[in-house]
Amino acid sequence: MNTKTTLLNSAEDLVRSRGFDGFSYSDLATQVGIRKASIHHHYKTKADLSLALITRYRGVFMERLAEISAQEPRASGRLLSFLDLYRDAMRGGRSLCLCVAFSVTQTALPKDSTAQLEGFHADVAQWLETVFRLALHDGTLRGVTTPRAEAHAALATVEGAQIMARAAEDATRFEAAIDTLRARAI
Amino acid sequence: MNTKTTLLNSAEDLVRSRGFDGFSYSDLATQVGIRKASIHHHYKTKADLSLALITRYRGVFMERLAEISAQEPRASGRLLSFLDLYRDAMRGGRSLCLCVAFSVTQTALPKDSTAQLEGFHADVAQWLETVFRLALHDGTLRGVTTPRAEAHAALATVEGAQIMARAAEDATRFEAAIDTLRARAI
DNA sequence: CTCAGTATACCAAGTAGTAGGCAAATACCG
């Protein structure tokens, strides 16, 4: 496989398990099996790497959401699949989904990267809003009133749930926090 | 004032605005106006500092919750005051509440510190559970069914909302994500 | 013969933490 994508895959793994500040080019180098300096050939700076990671993830994730929309006609099915997506990304509490891992990064990412991240959040919130809006018509989710507000709330909840689960290294924390959302499916 | 508590105050500020990994003893030293090595006299290692921070915060925060319980007899009032507590801690999107800032820390904190953090989360979840349980009787919150699950969900939501607001450097994101919780007060 | 990909060898800056000294406050004791 392409070294460049191998690097991206390994880097994604590292970001999600240890955070963007939690790994160095040195770590990445040993994991991939080339020398540290060689990474710079593919991703000139760590900032460049961050941008490549977020951009790819955004694309892949939005594709997944599109698949869900295609396969699940009902609002309830879409919401449950969405929750599964976030749950699976956790790999049992030792990992975060990439967008959470980056949202949580403390060091200043370059402008491009934060823009991608914001765009990603906006896209997901938008998608969720359409789900709740659909629920107003198909009635497969309990107690929906304001789709836009509910979308933001749901996104915050899954992200917060991931963080709490990772902090406790206990994946069931995620489930506990998500239960009320799941229970809304009819 | 005591240098030791001045250090703790400044450190809390730094953790909340830049993360525990985002500041060094050197930063803290210049902010307080003593030399880096002198900090080690008060807090032997950065791990010790983390423990002191979390322990103090846990105490103060639980006191606040107790005050709320004392002043607000109704579940709705308690929930709204709780949300205000988290909103105020954000200082307009540039800061996190300390427990979120630590939950989000990627480097391995010492065992004592993570234990305090988990205890803190458990305490807050417990407090929220009693609020929702109260709501079952006084009826001042809409749509309460399972207090325990709702407590975990609410906690995840406020934590996630803080993170999204900070990532976007936009405090209104917090409000947007919290709106559905706020709207449940009768 | 070029050039992408890798390597060796380095750098400047920053990290947590240590060693040891020095002055002022405090405690102990005759």
Place this chain on the structure above:
DNA sequence: CGGTATTTGCCTACTACTTGGTATACTGAG
């Protein structure tokens, strides 16, 4: 009380190490 020991709080100066990044040379395939 007076004087001696001890502690407190801070300092300068350092170590040992990691970080992201650079300069430059080698290698092999097209």
